Amino acid sequence: MTILQALSDHYDRLASRDEVPPYGYSNEKISFAILLSSEGRAVDVQPLLDVSGRKPRPSLRLVPQPVKRTSGIASNFLWDKTAYALGVKRDIELERPIPAEREHAAFKAFHATMLSESEDEGLRALMAFLDTWRPESYDELSHAEEMLGTNVVFQLDDGTLEFLHDRPVAQQIWANRPSQHDADGLCLVTGNRRPVARLHPTVKGVRGTQSSGASIVSFNLDAFESFAKRQGANAPVSERAAFAYTTALNTMLASGSRCRIQIGDATTVFWAETADPALADAVENLFSIMIVERPSDQSEAAEVRNKLEAIAEGRPLADTAPNVREDTRIHVLGLAPNAARLSIRFWHVDSIGVLADRIEEHWRDFQLEPPPWTLPPPVWQLLYETAAQRKAENIPPTLGGTLMRAILAGGRYPHALLAAVVARVRADKRINGGRAAICKAVLARDHRLNFEEEDAPVALHEDSGNVAYNLGRLFAAYAYAEKSLAERNATIRDKYAGTASATPFRVFPVLMRGYEHNRAGLAKAGGRKTGAGVRAEQAVRQIIELLPGDCDLPQSLRLEEQARFFIGYYHQEQAFYTKRDSEESREQPAELED
Numbered sequence: 001m002t003i004l005q006a007l008s009d010h011y012d013r014l015a016s017r018d019e020v021p022p023y024g025y026s027n028e029k030i031s032f033a034i035l036l037s038s039e040g041r042a043v044d045v046q047p048l049l050d051v052s053g054r055k056p057r058p059s060l061r062l063v064p065q066p067v068k069r070t071s072g073i074a075s076n077f078l079w080d081k082t083a084y085a086l087g088v089k090r091d092i093e094l095e096r097p098i099p100a101e102r103e104h105a106a107f108k109a110f111h112a113t114m115l116s117e118s119e120d121e122g123l124r125a126l127m128a129f130l131d132t133w134r135p136e137s138y139d140e141l142s143h144a145e146e147m148l149g150t151n152v153v154f155q156l157d158d159g160t161l162e163f164l165h166d167r168p169v170a171q172q173i174w175a176n177r178p179s180q181h182d183a184d185g186l187c188l189v190t191g192n193r194r195p196v197a198r199l200h201p202t203v204k205g206v207r208g209t210q211s212s213g214a215s216i217v218s219f220n221l222d223a224f225e226s227f228a229k230r231q232g233a234n235a236p237v238s239e240r241a242a243f244a245y246t247t248a249l250n251t252m253l254a255s256g257s258r259c260r261i262q263i264g265d266a267t268t269v270f271w272a273e274t275a276d277p278a279l280a281d282a283v284e285n286l287f288s289i290m291i292v293e294r295p296s297d298q299s300e301a302a303e304v305r306n307k308l309e310a311i312a313e314g315r316p317l318a319d320t321a322p323n324v325r326e327d328t329r330i331h332v333l334g335l336a337p338n339a340a341r342l343s344i345r346f347w348h349v350d351s352i353g354v355l356a357d358r359i360e361e362h363w364r365d366f367q368l369e370p371p372p373w374t375l376p377p378p379v380w381q382l383l384y385e386t387a388a389q390r391k392a393e394n395i396p397p398t399l400g401g402t403l404m405r406a407i408l409a410g411g412r413y414p415h416a417l418l419a420a421v422v423a424r425v426r427a428d429k430r431i432n433g434g435r436a437a438i439c440k441a442v443l444a445r446d447h448r449l450n451f452e453e454e455d456a457p458v459a460l461h462e463d464s465g466n467v468a469y470n471l472g473r474l475f476a477a478y479a480y481a482e483k484s485l486a487e488r489n490a491t492i493r494d495k496y497a498g499t500a501s502a503t504p505f506r507v508f509p510v511l512m513r514g515y516e517h518n519r520a521g522l523a524k525a526g527g528r529k530t531g532a533g534v535r536a537e538q539a540v541r542q543i544i545e546l547l548p549g550d551c552d553l554p555q556s557l558r559l560e561e562q563a564r565f566f567i568g569y570y571h572q573e574q575a576f577y578t579k580r581d582s583e584e585s586r587e588q589p590a591e592l593e594d
Helices: 003-016 101-114 121-132 135-140 168-175 239-253 277-291 298-312 352-365 379-386 399-409 415-428 433-448 467-485 492-502 504-525 527-544 559-587
Strands: 025-030 032-036 042-047 057-064 079-081 088-091 096-099 151-156 184-186 193-195 260-263 266-272 329-338 341-351
Touching (some): 003 341, 025 151, 057 151, 096 135, 101 121, 121 151, 239 266, 260 379, 260 399, 277 298, 277 329, 298 352, 352 433, 379 415, 433 559, 492 504, 527 559
Antiparallel strands (some): 088 096, 184 193
């Protein structure tokens, strides 16, 4: 099944539950309603703003589907911006209303054609209004300043509170509107002969695209066309199928949707393939917990933790989520901006049972002791370890998509992820648990898939024979001794972490001489500093016994070995402070332990 077919089928399921607009309609931001008398006079303006937030904002209203405006002028049916509906727009430079003659003329001509045979009182009132309205009278309307440039609808001032586009006659006219297609064709989505969409509706809500939206299917230049076929005829999709797939996408991409998450540059949506609403909710909630969400309060945290731990332990999904059927298929789609179009970053379809197993493998690969997280981190959180200043805009492009593909399909993690993490450590000298876990995960999965001979240790491996891992441990011991002696503005980690992990032969003899100075200072200091010196010395001697001589140290370490270096550093550093904390707790008086 193709992406468009899956989205079209999902629209049908949502439509059967009245969760999406019917064919030909859309939820759009509407700010005001123009109240018309039966003679066609504008008697008042009614605000339709949502005032539930900090400041008023347009409310979503079901209206006839908007036209797709590129560079031309085209009118919507029975609603539009003030430029079309009232012939007035805002001049950005002069900050005042100016006439919009062409837009208003298009609005009048379109409705004269559409409503020419209607005898409905409300629609006749609109025609009378358009015949007599003069844009120069705009300032006389109430709310004129706030309304300028917003979307407006029309309403007959007869006490019914019904918008003109909601009247049965108007809906019938809209249903029988002339098609915009060039000819009938074989729809690639449904397989039926239907009117082919010349332009597909835009998809909104993908981060990085224009506010007007972007297209998945678009042929707007001669270079993209073939056999003299114009625009949508190059990939024939019926008007209804185009409406269905874009409406389904826009629903999932809408603000507040629980089926949407940002992973790097990929705006990701997911949905369950089932007609049972309760099962769909259960499957989507479980997938969201595994990939996306983090609890907002303690009670929710306990529930989420229990489910995550059960999945991480490989327990049957029926025990973890009894309302979920393991064979229910779930679709995961990642979209990213590409000029005025959308690029497919990844597309994966599988049963929720299989995906739960893949995510359990993912968490097992990221397992590290001591754990850097209380709960397995969502995918998007991992990517922040690759970004300068931990800012989303600095995450390497495409990395989120390749990482998600690896997780969902069970393939190798992208080595671009490993390279990005190592580069960040070398740049900012921070070797934290998150970065060590990423290094460990990439190596562990490569070993499990037979791309690496040696596995990566989960916890401190004091008998490891890996030179890079032990050099990382040794570097941590040197840093611990230095920090125990005195706080310095520029530590050896700040000065040598990048060089020590890449070219140890050049750096470690220098580090050894500095360590000898720090060791002597700790021995003379007494108290806790002497104890720290003893711990450092024990670790250094034990590690050096596992290493070759100075002259046999590696001239350089490849990327994977640099990752082992940082894993060793993390393990050894945590061992120092964990051991010291436990010793200090044992020294406390008994009454303080309680």
